[in-house]
Amino acid sequence: MPFSRRQFLQASAAVSASALWTPRLFAAGEVLPGERPVRDPRVVVENPQLRVPLSFIIDDSTCLVNLAHFAIPQFAQVYPENYKQDWRKLPREIPDSFVRKFSEWCHERGIKGKYSIVPFPACVGRIDRELPGWTRAEQEASLQLVRDIIVPDWDIHPEMVTHTWIIDPKTGHPHPERTPKFMENFRWADGRSVDEIAEYMAYALKILKNVGLPCEGITTPGGFGNRVLPELSQATFQAVRDVHGAEIPHYFRHLFTDNTSVAPRVEYASGLNTEHPNCVVSIVGCTGDWFGGWDGLEPGQTGQFISMDGKDGRLPEVIQRGEPTILVCHWPGLYYNGEEVGFNIFKEVVARLHANYDNLLWMKNSEIARYWAARELTSSKREESSVTWQAPYACPQFTVRIKEIAVPRNQKISYHRGDQSQAFTPVERDRDLKPGTYWWEGADLVACFSLARGSSRLEWGR
Ligand SMILES: [Zn+2]
Numbered sequence: 001m002p003f004s005r006r007q008f009l010q011a012s013a014a015v016s017a018s019a020l021w022t023p024r025l026f027a028a029g030e031v032l033p034g035e036r037p038v039r040d041p042r043v044v045v046e047n048p049q050l051r052v053p054l055s056f057i058i059d060d061s062t063c064l065v066n067l068a069h070f071a072i073p074q075f076a077q078v079y080p081e082n083y084k085q086d087w088r089k090l091p092r093e094i095p096d097s098f099v100r101k102f103s104e105w106c107h108e109r110g111i112k113g114k115y116s117i118v119p120f121p122a123c124v125g126r127i128d129r130e131l132p133g134w135t136r137a138e139q140e141a142s143l144q145l146v147r148d149i150i151v152p153d154w155d156i157h158p159e160m161v162t163h164t165w166i167i168d169p170k171t172g173h174p175h176p177e178r179t180p181k182f183m184e185n186f187r188w189a190d191g192r193s194v195d196e197i198a199e200y201m202a203y204a205l206k207i208l209k210n211v212g213l214p215c216e217g218i219t220t221p222g223g224f225g226n227r228v229l230p231e232l233s234q235a236t237f238q239a240v241r242d243v244h245g246a247e248i249p250h251y252f253r254h255l256f257t258d259n260t261s262v263a264p265r266v267e268y269a270s271g272l273n274t275e276h277p278n279c280v281v282s283i284v285g286c287t288g289d290w291f292g293g294w295d296g297l298e299p300g301q302t303g304q305f306i307s308m309d310g311k312d313g314r315l316p317e318v319i320q321r322g323e324p325t326i327l328v329c330h331w332p333g334l335y336y337n338g339e340e341v342g343f344n345i346f347k348e349v350v351a352r353l354h355a356n357y358d359n360l361l362w363m364k365n366s367e368i369a370r371y372w373a374a375r376e377l378t379s380s381k382r383e384e385s386s387v388t389w390q391a392p393y394a395c396p397q398f399t400v401r402i403k404e405i406a407v408p409r410n411q412k413i414s415y416h417r418g419d420q421s422q423a424f425t426p427v428e429r430d431r432d433l434k435p436g437t438y439w440w441e442g443a444d445l446v447a448c449f450s451l452a453r454g455s456s457r458l459e460w461g462r
Helices: 002-011 067-078 096-108 136-150 194-210 229-244 314-321 331-338 341-356 365-377
Strands: 043-045 052-059 113-116 154-157 217-219 250-255 265-270 278-285 325-330 360-362 379-383 386-391 395-402 413-417 420-423 437-441 444-451 454-460
Touching: 052 278, 052 331, 052 365, 067 331, 096 136, 113 217, 136 154, 154 217, 154 365, 194 217, 194 229, 217 229, 217 365, 229 250, 229 265, 229 278, 250 365, 265 365, 278 325, 278 365, 314 325, 314 341, 325 331, 325 341, 331 341, 365 395, 386 395, 395 454, 413 444, 444 454
Parallel strands: 052 113, 052 325, 052 360, 113 154, 217 250, 250 278
Antiparallel strands: 043 395, 265 278, 379 386, 386 454, 395 444, 413 420, 413 454, 437 444
C-alpha cells in the first residue's frame, strides 16, 4: 500500500487534495542558482566531518492544537470528496507531555531537525494572543516548553499562517470566500508576485517573533507556492531576512522519493564578494510520511525507511549517495491520537540507523543550509603549500580534501586568518575528524575546521 501510494505521488503533476503533502512533488518554473565563485578543482569540499547529515522534519506541529482535528472540516469545505475522515474522533489537543517525552528522547540521542509552529493553527487562535480552548497559563507554558526544549535542537518554522484559510493581513480574519484560491494549501499563491508572497509570509513570521521564537526558515503547507517556485524562493529570502534577520534563509517545499538528488539547493546567490552576501537554500526531504500520516490515521512502516539489517529501504539508499538524509513526518501522525504509532516507528528507525552506521551526523535544517551555502559559495585558490578561501559565510565543521599533496606527513598543518593562526592535530581514523583536526587518505589531506567569514588560508608543509 505505501508503495503504490508513493508511485501515485510521483505521477501526480496537478495539485491533488488527497493529502496535505502530495503536491510537493510538482515542479514548475525556473529557480535560479545565482552567482558561483571560482573553485580550484584540486580542492574538494566534503560532507561535514566526512559524515552524512541526517535531519528530521516535523510538519503540522504547533502549541497544543491538534491541527488535523481542526483542519479536516475546513479542507472538506473545499474538497468534500477528499476529506471524509471522522475528525471528531481525533483529539483536539496534542499534549505538552508528549512534546516533552518526544524531545527528551531525541535530545538523548543527538537528534536534530525542524519543528513547525503553525502560528494561527486552523484559525483556532493566534499563539501570540488568545488560544480559545486553553487557559492563558496553559498557552504560556506550552510556548515556554518550545523555547526551552525544542529550540536548542530544532529549527522553528511557520507553515504559513493558518495552514487552512488565507487570512487578510489587514484585518487578521479569514477571507469569506470558501474556494481553493483562499486556502493556503491550494491555489492562493498562483500568479502572485514575490512581494505579495513575502508580505503573507512576514505575517506568519512576526507572530513567531512576538513570542520569542527565532526563525531562519519556512515550511510550505501542502501545495503552497508550487506554481510560483521562483517567487516562493525569493519571497522566503525577503521575508525571513526582514523579520528575523536570518543570514541564510531556507525553506522546505520539496521532497523526492525517486532518484532525483535530494542535496540542498543554493538559490539566488548574489553579492558574494561584498559585505552583504545573499542566498536562500531549499532543503529537500527524501522520504514520504511513512510514520503515521498527516492526520494520525494512516500507520506507516519501519521497513520502508530501513530494514532490520540496515541494508535495504530508502534511508540506506540516500546514505550511500552521501546526500543529506532528511526524513519527513507530521506531528499528529507521531502522536497518533495517543497511540504514538508514528513515534514508535521513528524510534525503531533511529535504532536501526544508529546500529548500522557510524558515519551519520544529525543537524538542524539551518545547519545543513549553512553548510551547503558555504560549500557552494566559498572560493578556493590553491598554491604550492596553501589554499586561500574567500567565504561569504562562516561555517563550523567545514571539511575539505586537498588532493595529492606531496609533503612528508609529519609537517605542520595550520589555519590562518588575519594575524591569528591555529595548528591542527592529526587523527588516526576518518571517524575522529572534528574541527581543528586532519587526516591523511592516501596522498590526500582531509582537514576539518571552523571556516571564518571573509579571507582565510590553510597551509601545509611550512
Ligand atoms: Zn503541513
